[in-house]
Amino acid sequence: MQIVKHINELQAILDNKRQEGLSIGFVPTMGALHAGHLSLVEKAGQQSGFVVASIFVNPTQFNDKGDLERYPRDLQKDVDLLEPTSCQLIFAPEADEIYPEPDTRQFNFGNLEQVMEGKFRPGHFNGVAQVVSRLFEIVQPDKAFFGLKDFQQLAIINEMVRKLELPVEIVPCPIVRETDGLAMSSRNMLLSKEQRLNAVLISATLFEATNKTGELNVEELTYWVINRINENEYLNTEYFEIVNSMTLQPIKSWNDPCLKVGCIAVQCGKIRLIDNVKIDN
Numbered sequence: 001m002q003i004v005k006h007i008n009e010l011q012a013i014l015d016n017k018r019q020e021g022l023s024i025g026f027v028p029t030m031g032a033l034h035a036g037h038l039s040l041v042e043k044a045g046q047q048s049g050f051v052v053a054s055i056f057v058n059p060t061q062f063n064d065k066g067d068l069e070r071y072p073r074d075l076q077k078d079v080d081l082l083e084p085t086s087c088q089l090i091f092a093p094e095a096d097e098i099y100p101e102p103d104t105r106q107f108n109f110g111n112l113e114q115v116m117e118g119k120f121r122p123g124h125f126n127g128v129a130q131v132v133s134r135l136f137e138i139v140q141p142d143k144a145f146f147g148l149k150d151f152q153q154l155a156i157i158n159e160m161v162r163k164l165e166l167p168v169e170i171v172p173c174p175i176v177r178e179t180d181g182l183a184m185s186s187r188n189m190l191l192s193k194e195q196r197l198n199a200v201l202i203s204a205t206l207f208e209a210t211n212k213t214g215e216l217n218v219e220e221l222t223y224w225v226i227n228r229i230n231e232n233e234y235l236n237t238e239y240f241e242i243v244n245s246m247t248l249q250p251i252k253s254w255n256d257p258c259l260k261v262g263c264i265a266v267q268c269g270k271i272r273l274i275d276n277v278k279i280d281n
């Protein structure tokens with residue numbers, strides 16, 4: 001497995017691979033890898049001739065400086081985790097390689113970015129769009145693989161690809177969970193032992209909520225989820241919304257003819273965790 005820090009070197013290698021007739025699968029990450037990332041790499045390996053993973057903690061998508069500073073970084077550990085996988089190249093650039101000049105582009109994702117993460121993390125999705133479009137420009141992948149845990153991010157990236165008419169297929173990949181149900185996240189490793197034990201209530205509540213659509217209406221179920229989580233002294237819900245999976249707008253009734261997803265963000269001390277679950281009714 002090669003580790004490359006510079007764009008020109010990366011592009012020379014990828015040009016060769018394309019000439020050999022191999023398709024390029026791309027897994028963008030911010031490092032601090034876990035089994036969720038490895039599942040994206042595995043899928044990329046099944047669907048591509050040559051797999052590239054990027055490791056870059058993108059400063060422009062952090063609206064909270066403390067969050068950026070706390071974000072776990074351990075390149076050697078990430079390399080060791082990727083070594084036995086189908087990843088053939090790691091692109092680990094410095095910030096000035098990605099942003100030789102400050103990226104001042106402003107994206108407009110309309111209603112998709114007005115809700116949930118967009119509301120609570122102003123500027124976050126603009127930063128995500130900046131870095132992902134830049135990485136796509138550099139790597140020019142045939143397919144790129146993203147986890148469904150970041151449900152709204154996936155919708156934003158699909159919209160960005162559509163708007164910019166980028167020739168890349170976005171492949172959504174299922175959420176990978178710890179054995180107790182907590183959605184895997186690089187931020188989980190920042191939780192104290194007590195926080196980690198209590199954080200399981202987030203997924204447990206979401207799963208239980210999926211069985212309550214017969215007895216509670218949308219508003220009642222929303223309050224039920226928030227109250228149940230907030231009763232725990234370690235957890236504080238930032239938002240829980242049941243949304244239309246395409247528009248991301250909150251639904252009002254179970255009769256809304258759309259695929260419904262319950263999306264949540266919870267503060268566990270200083271650590272912010274997100275998760276989501278499909279709600280059938």
Ligand code: PAF
Pocket residue numbers: 028029030056058061128131132150153
């Ligand atoms: O989901 C992430 O890890 C990041 O938002 C991404 C897509 C790698 C962009 O920095």
